[in-house]
Amino acid sequence: GEDVEQSLFLSVREGDSSVINCTYTDSSSTYLYWYKQEPGAGLQLLTYIFSNMDMKQDQRLTVLLNKKDKHLSLRIADTQTGDSAIYFCAESPGGGYNKLIFGAGTRLAVHP
Amino acid sequence: EAGVAQSPRYKIIEKRQSVAFWCNPISGHATLYWYQQILGQGPKLLIQFQNNGVVDDSQLPKDRFSAERLKGVDSTLKIQPAKLEDSAVYLCASSLDRGGIYEQYFGPGTRLTVT
Numbered sequence A: 001g002e003d004v005e006q007s008l009f010l011s012v013r014e015g016d017s018s019v020i021n022c023t024y025t026d027s028s029s030t031y032l033y034w035y036k037q038e039p040g041a042g043l044q045l046l047t048y049i050f051s052n053m054d055m056k057q058d059q060r061l062t063v064l065l066n067k068k069d070k071h072l073s074l075r076i077a078d079t080q081t082g083d084s085a086i087y088f089c090a091e092s093p094g095g096g097y098n099k100l101i102f103g104a105g106t107r108l109a110v111h112p
Numbered sequence B: 001e002a003g004v005a006q007s008p009r010y011k012i013i014e015k016r017q018s019v020a021f022w023c024n025p026i027s028g029h030a031t032l033y034w035y036q037q038i039l040g041q042g043p044k045l046l047i048q049f050q051n052n053g054v055v056d057d058s059q060l061p062k063d064r065f066s067a068e069r070l071k072g073v074d075s076t077l078k079i080q081p082a083k084l085e086d087s088a089v090y091l092c093a094s095s096l097d098r099g100g101i102y103e104q105y106f107g108p109g110t111r112l113t114v115t
Helices: none
Strands: A002-004 A008-015 A018-024 A031-037 A041-048 A055-058 A062-067 A070-074 A085-091 A108-112 B005-007 B010-013 B019-024 B031-037 B046-052 B051-058 B065-066 B075-079 B086-097 B103-108 B110-114
Touching: A002 A031, A002 A085, A002 B005, A008 A018, A018 A085, A018 A108, A031 A062, A031 A070, A041 A055, A041 A062, A041 B103, A070 A085, A070 B051, B005 B086, B010 B019, B019 B086, B019 B110, B046 B065, B075 B086
Parallel strands: A008 A108, B010 B110
Antiparallel strands: A002 A018, A018 A070, A031 A041, A031 A085, A055 A062, A062 A070, A085 A108, B005 B019, B019 B075, B031 B046, B031 B086, B046 B051, B065 B075, B086 B103, B086 B110
């Protein structure tokens, strides 16, 4: 089946690193994605990783993929108040239709 | 480039009434998606179009929901009649095939409240 699990809430201090974790179920997923949603806004693609990679870095963002355990994480270095938002992990199951299966989202709160 | 446009942004209706949402995707994007996002949950795909054809509507409640994408550009999503559990944000997204990577760009959504 298709299911994506995330922890619901994370609180960090400004300047610290944030790590948001996700587990997925479909081993045929070719790409895995991280989206950010700010209040009242649609989802914004942050980054994605191809399933044959185990790490991808993009400025302050680092994505780690453990395909054996179907575990994905997003690390945000030097977290800022502007990073406060809901972060969604999504898998793209095989089948050719490129639909996304989203987790319930992790609310990141950054405090001074 | 202009983003995905949706209207209206907010809608309040009574149960059993009908409602329609409109989406204009990013120019040139062949694939269009409608998602339902219930409060506290991630978006759930309702229907996906490739140009003006439906490629996935497996989670669309077809007894009350309908969608069309005439001429492969704009799309409308309709609910008739609405139920209380349809209260949600309806998100439209579009994507372009970039060598197998389909980056989905989302509109701001329409927040529907059914009373």
